Amino acid sequence: xxxxxxxxxxxxxxxxxxxxxxxxxxxxxxxxxxxxxxxxxxxxxxxxxxxxxxxxxxxxxxxxxxxxxxxxxxxxxxxxxxxxxxxxxxxxxxxxxxxxxxxxxxxxxxxxxxxxxxxxxxxxxxxxxxxxxxxxxxxxxxxxxxxxxxxxxxxxxxxxxxxxxxxxxxxxxxxxxxxxxxxxxxxxxxxxxxxxxxxxxxxxxxxxxxxxxxxxxxxxxxxxxxxxxxxxxxxxxxxxxxxxxxxxxxxxxxxxxxxxxxxxxxxxxxx
Amino acid sequence: xxxxxxxxxxxxxxxxxxxxxxxxxxxxxxxxxxxxxxxxxxxxxxxxxxxxxxxxxxxxxxxxxxxxxxxxxxxxxxxxxxxxxxxxxxxxxxxxxxxxxxxxxxxxxxxxxxxxxxxxxxxxxxxxxxxxxxxxxxxxxxxxxxxxxxxxxxxxxxxxxxxxxxxxxxxxxxxxxxxxxxxxxxxxxxxxxxxxxxxxxxxxxxxxxxxxxxxxxxxxxxxxxxxxxxxxxxxxxxxxxxxxxxxxxxxxxxxxxxxxxxxxxxxxxxxxxxxxxxxxxxxxxxxxxxxxxxxxxxxxxxxxxxxxxxx
Numbered sequence: 001x002x003x004x005x006x007x008x009x010x011x012x013x014x015x016x017x018x019x020x021x022x023x024x025x026x027x028x029x030x031x032x033x034x035x036x037x038x039x040x041x042x043x044x045x046x047x048x049x050x051x052x053x054x055x056x057x058x059x060x061x062x063x064x065x066x067x068x069x070x071x072x073x074x075x076x077x078x079x080x081x082x083x084x085x086x087x088x089x090x091x092x093x094x095x096x097x098x099x100x101x102x103x104x105x106x107x108x109x110x111x112x113x114x115x116x117x118x119x120x121x122x123x124x125x126x127x128x129x130x131x132x133x134x135x136x137x138x139x140x141x142x143x144x145x146x147x148x149x150x151x152x153x154x155x156x157x158x159x160x161x162x163x164x165x166x167x168x169x170x171x172x173x174x175x176x177x178x179x180x181x182x183x184x185x186x187x188x189x190x191x192x193x194x195x196x197x198x199x200x201x202x203x204x205x206x207x208x209x210x211x212x213x214x215x216x217x218x219x220x221x222x223x224x225x226x227x228x229x230x231x232x233x234x235x236x237x238x239x240x241x242x243x244x245x246x247x248x249x250x251x252x253x254x255x256x257x258x259x260x261x262x263x264x265x266x267x268x269x270x271x
Numbered sequence: 272x273x274x275x276x277x278x279x280x281x282x283x284x285x286x287x288x289x290x291x292x293x294x295x296x297x298x299x300x301x302x303x304x305x306x307x308x309x310x311x312x313x314x315x316x317x318x319x320x321x322x323x324x325x326x327x328x329x330x331x332x333x334x335x336x337x338x339x340x341x342x343x344x345x346x347x348x349x350x351x352x353x354x355x356x357x358x359x360x361x362x363x364x365x366x367x368x369x370x371x372x373x374x375x376x377x378x379x380x381x382x383x384x385x386x387x388x389x390x391x392x393x394x395x396x397x398x399x400x401x402x403x404x405x406x407x408x409x410x411x412x413x414x415x416x417x418x419x420x421x422x423x424x425x426x427x428x429x430x431x432x433x434x435x436x437x438x439x440x441x442x443x444x445x446x447x448x449x450x451x452x453x454x455x456x457x458x459x460x461x462x463x464x465x466x467x468x469x470x471x472x473x474x475x476x477x478x479x480x481x482x483x484x485x486x487x488x489x490x491x492x493x494x495x496x497x498x499x500x501x502x503x504x505x506x507x508x509x510x511x512x513x514x515x516x517x518x519x520x521x522x523x524x525x526x527x528x529x530x531x532x533x534x535x536x537x538x539x540x541x542x543x544x545x546x547x548x549x550x551x552x553x554x555x556x557x558x559x560x561x562x563x564x565x566x567x568x569x570x571x572x573x574x575x576x577x578x579x580x581x582x
Contacts, residue, residue: 001480003382003383003384003385004383007379007380007382007383010375010378010379010382011368011371011379012277014368014371014372014378014379015370015371016368016370017370038456087370093366093367093368093369094363094366095366095367095368097333097362097363097366098366098367098380098423100332100333101331101333101354101355101360101362102354102355102356102380102383103384103386104332104351104354105349200512225311243529267335269328269333269334269335270328270333270334271324271328271333271334
């Protein structure tokens with residue numbers, strides 16, 4: 001199995017795809033960090049009312065948590081794309097034949113892709129988090145807030161984002177096995193992740209108004225991207241379920257897509 | 272080339288038994304059985320769409336058979352302990368990531384199969400691709416892609432080689448290289464199974480042939496035997512302005528004379544010197560006198576007549 005994981009990591013290292021995705025992840029930090037720093041300044045300075053950031057959410061720890069995870073909303077998209085490409089590349093470039101000749105045990109191939117994807121997700125999380133930590137600590141120290149790293153809110157946000165990275169890469173591999181068409185899989189997953197959340201939020205809001213029952217809003221957690229947001233959002237309110245519900249839903253999706261992916265791949269004719 | 276381990280003699284024999292593959296509307300392969308022996312080059316022939324590729328893919332566990340089974344050395348492909356050390360396969364030319372270099376393509380396979388990394392360099396040298404090792408696959412010519420595919424197949428120094436249309440896209444020099452390479456492998460005692468529809472090439476390369484059409488076995492055996500089994504044997508081809516005179520001169524002998532649409536005589540049952548002597552005795556002027564042997568192409572076309580085409 002370790003041979004297979006090594007082979008999967010070598011596949012990624014020997015093409016330029018991961019570079020482009022890494023650049024994307026760094027660019028999203030570059031865009032999100034200044035914005036989040038400005039948010040921190042406004043909210044903690046008492047001007048959060050203007051954009052609806054009040055109470056706990058406007059506290060220094062909550063805003064520091066947001067700052068320390070800058071760019072990781074889009075970062076998750078990029079690690080998911082890596083997971084997808086790890087599978088769809090095999091069909092797009094017709095290397096599935098070579099891969100399954102070297103290892104006819106297809107379950108082992110998919111499992112090693114899942115492991116390699118998780119390792120990569122971890123690496124992406126680590127690098128972006130280190131950058132955010134360095135930038136954030138400097139910004140906070142310069143503005144006399146201290147680093148806030150002792151706060152549980154901050155630590156929690158970092159750890160939950162780590163979990164999100166692991167789950168989304170696995171989900172990416174799963175999606176790739178379900179939709180082997182490269183372009184189809186990438187577009188579907190991006191739309192589901194980026195646009196889906198807003199649309200689903202609106203749909204559930206409409207449904208909740210129609211049923212005159214705000215508790216219905218909590219059900220948007222069944223949407224993977226919404227579950228991910230809920231998981232990493234601190235605090236519980238009448239609009240959203242607890243973070244662990246989001247985590248369970250997301251893990252459920254990762255498991256189901258992974259298992260269905262293995263079963264489909266075992267049966268598929270490679271031609 | 273071999274690792275010195277004693278092996279049972281049949282460990283490189285390919286046995287296909289009652290193999291069938293039903294796709295939605297078409298039975299691509301229908302109850303196909305044949306064997307492929309070690310130490311020989313076996314040509315796997317059939318018209319386009321005969322089911323050659325599907326059969327090879329079933330042999331390698333890439334396509335699941337509807338019924339029947341295929342074994343290599345008595346075992347199904349997925350049951351081989353170290354498949355790449357046992358079997359090497361070249362299935363299609365374009366099977367590497369376009370953005371990956373040739374050497375890295377081979378290293379990825381080495382890693383997956385647990386082969387030492389330097390096998391990648393050795394295999395690349397074996398097919399003469401070392402100068403292009405660090406070039407990306409998308410910059411390879413069709414012939415270079417075929418060579419890379421062969422290098423990939425040779426990574427594990429396998430006893431059995433399976434190649435699907437390896438001559439496609441090769442220039443004459445490349446085809447000659449391939450012929451020598453495959454004959455050399457068979458001479459070392461390996462099993463070489465090559466599918467092709469280039470019949471003249473196969474006649475030069477193959478010791479045995481397996482001919483299929485419409486998913487079914489048509490004929491299997493050594494090339495000479497398959498050719499010899501055909502009704503039409505050796506014929507003498509004669510061009511002459513005095514066809515009638517020559518036909519009369521030969522009428523007493525054992526030969527039978529046919530005239531084709533261009534007025535050329537095709538004489539069976541006698542050899543060329545006999546025909547020449549008869550012509551001289553009868554004072555018949557000859558413009559051409561050649562011996563025509565049936566070749567693989569003629570035999571193939573005769574055997575698969577009416578079975579080719581789109582299904």
